[in-house]
Amino acid sequence: MRERQTRREWILKGASAAAAGYVAQSSLLRAARATAAPVAITRCKTYDPGELVPTLNKLFDLLGGLGRIVKGKTVAVKINMTGAPGYRLKYLPLGDTHYTHPNMIAATLHLMDRAGARRIRVLESPWSSASPVEESLLLANIQPRDILHAAANVEFENTNYLGRGKKYSRLMVPFGGLLFPGYDLNHSYEDCDVFVSLTKMKEHETTGFTLSMKNCFGITPCSIYGVGGGDEPNEEPKGGRGLLHGGGRQPPKSALPEKDPTTPRQAGYRVPRAVVDLIAARPVDLAIVDGIKTMSGGEGPWAPEPMSPVHPGVLLAGLNPVNTDAVGLSVMGFDPMADRGTFPFLTSDNMLRLAEDAGLGTRDLKRIEVVGTPVNEARFDFAALGKPAGRLRFTGSGNGPAAQ
Numbered sequence: 001m002r003e004r005q006t007r008r009e010w011i012l013k014g015a016s017a018a019a020a021g022y023v024a025q026s027s028l029l030r031a032a033r034a035t036a037a038p039v040a041i042t043r044c045k046t047y048d049p050g051e052l053v054p055t056l057n058k059l060f061d062l063l064g065g066l067g068r069i070v071k072g073k074t075v076a077v078k079i080n081m082t083g084a085p086g087y088r089l090k091y092l093p094l095g096d097t098h099y100t101h102p103n104m105i106a107a108t109l110h111l112m113d114r115a116g117a118r119r120i121r122v123l124e125s126p127w128s129s130a131s132p133v134e135e136s137l138l139l140a141n142i143q144p145r146d147i148l149h150a151a152a153n154v155e156f157e158n159t160n161y162l163g164r165g166k167k168y169s170r171l172m173v174p175f176g177g178l179l180f181p182g183y184d185l186n187h188s189y190e191d192c193d194v195f196v197s198l199t200k201m202k203e204h205e206t207t208g209f210t211l212s213m214k215n216c217f218g219i220t221p222c223s224i225y226g227v228g229g230g231d232e233p234n235e236e237p238k239g240g241r242g243l244l245h246g247g248g249r250q251p252p253k254s255a256l257p258e259k260d261p262t263t264p265r266q267a268g269y270r271v272p273r274a275v276v277d278l279i280a281a282r283p284v285d286l287a288i289v290d291g292i293k294t295m296s297g298g299e300g301p302w303a304p305e306p307m308s309p310v311h312p313g314v315l316l317a318g319l320n321p322v323n324t325d326a327v328g329l330s331v332m333g334f335d336p337m338a339d340r341g342t343f344p345f346l347t348s349d350n351m352l353r354l355a356e357d358a359g360l361g362t363r364d365l366k367r368i369e370v371v372g373t374p375v376n377e378a379r380f381d382f383a384a385l386g387k388p389a390g391r392l393r394f395t396g397s398g399n400g401p402a403a404q
Helices: 007-033 049-061 102-114 133-139 144-148 212-219 242-246 267-281 321-331 351-357 382-386
Strands: 039-043 074-078 119-124 154-158 169-172 182-185 194-200 202-204 208-210 286-291 294-296 308-310 314-318 370-372 392-394 401-403
Touching: 039 049, 039 321, 049 102, 049 314, 074 102, 074 212, 102 119, 102 144, 102 194, 119 133, 133 144, 133 154, 144 154, 182 267, 194 212, 202 294, 208 212, 208 321, 212 267, 212 286, 212 321, 212 351, 242 267, 267 351, 286 321, 308 382, 314 321, 321 351
Parallel strands: 039 370, 074 119, 074 194, 119 154, 194 286
Antiparallel strands: 039 314, 169 182, 202 208, 286 314, 294 308, 392 401
16 A cells, blocks of 8 residues: 655655755756866886976976975975885885885976975874884985985975974865864975875775875874874874774864764775865875886785786876876776775775765766876776786776776
């Protein structure tokens, strides 16, 4: 027997459906209007400065030159030093596997200095540490002086805690946020004119891939968003960002609470949303991807997948991190239009889709101009390396992924 509805119930149901339709339509409109900026690709086989510096310079010239971005500016460069420096893959240098290579950092800083940057600040939140970034570099057998001497007015800061600032900078998410409405960050991410994400091309156990967007997950201080916090920030941070991964607790009272504590306590839901919030709150002005040498199977030597060192021999750069990562994901052999349940997003939401829905940039390759080396010529097929069941390779045809 059909259940009868009162007029009030019918109106409420209709209003709810209309609201859901409005939200969906708004999301589609934001996605359609999302930024589409050029992305540059070049081939580069080695980290030898004789090859790397002119190749990087060409990469930046394809985007209109570094001068228009950094001249006269204070530039903050977030590098990628994922995990403790004691982790090694086959005893290789960390820059050949999962850290941004030191020569890549030095070459980028040298070209920024040549382009007129006033001050360059190299930022990272080293694993479980409030020690200077230089200490972590030395533990990784990387000489900080090689980076410090690459340009004039270079300095490091560990952004895993309060650091040299007198207080945390609260950066709000313009669209309201997916996980938090705003984030308390080290002052360095506010006290700069230009923010650069200088990252490594890798797969990722939680989010499927890590490029310029996921690198910004590391701008959150573990003193607030780490595993050892309490009612107040812990200025001697230990461990990783368990609060953002699993949501087992709320941040200290001094920080903004989570928008909805009833949402899934699952890293594949939370981490992509945190990343999107962060690149909206602290926009990336220049995204640079080091894909000369890296590793397959995960973001570091601790990943559970079979891992191996690989040599894609490619560099990418773009003025929008969503566009850059969409092209980068295609270079890796994956489909940027894929979603949860399709490799590499088997247990995670696609952060590119979430960012596109928020209007931060398009992931649609048909809308993104690629300059320099074509994607098909630069492609290094990460998806084909392990060939586990369910992995999919993106052909770049625009018709979705093809089974491998």
